[in-house]
Amino acid sequence: MVEIVRVSRESFPTLVEGFLRSGYRLQLAVSALTAKRKFGCDQCGATIEVWSPDDYRGILELKAGPESIERKIKCPQCQKENIRYWSKVTSLQGPLYLEPGE
């Protein structure tokens, strides 16, 4: 079973130490801030690479979200416009997984 634990910066070292001492293994996943994403052109399927517009929007989507930014991206191959939306990453901190050790 995997539990996601959210902790403050101050209590983090103590908490992790406590878990490690009681036989847990620690897995830390950190997500990058600005991100490069790839998608296929709607018209010709060519792979198009794009960079996120800022540190907070790292998810590239087909549909607009509540605070997403619209981008019209011209396909370098067929010159057709592709519309994509950059959405906010819900948390800039990566999830922290503490699993029972073997």
Ligand SMILES: [Zn+2]
């Ligand atoms: Zn294209």
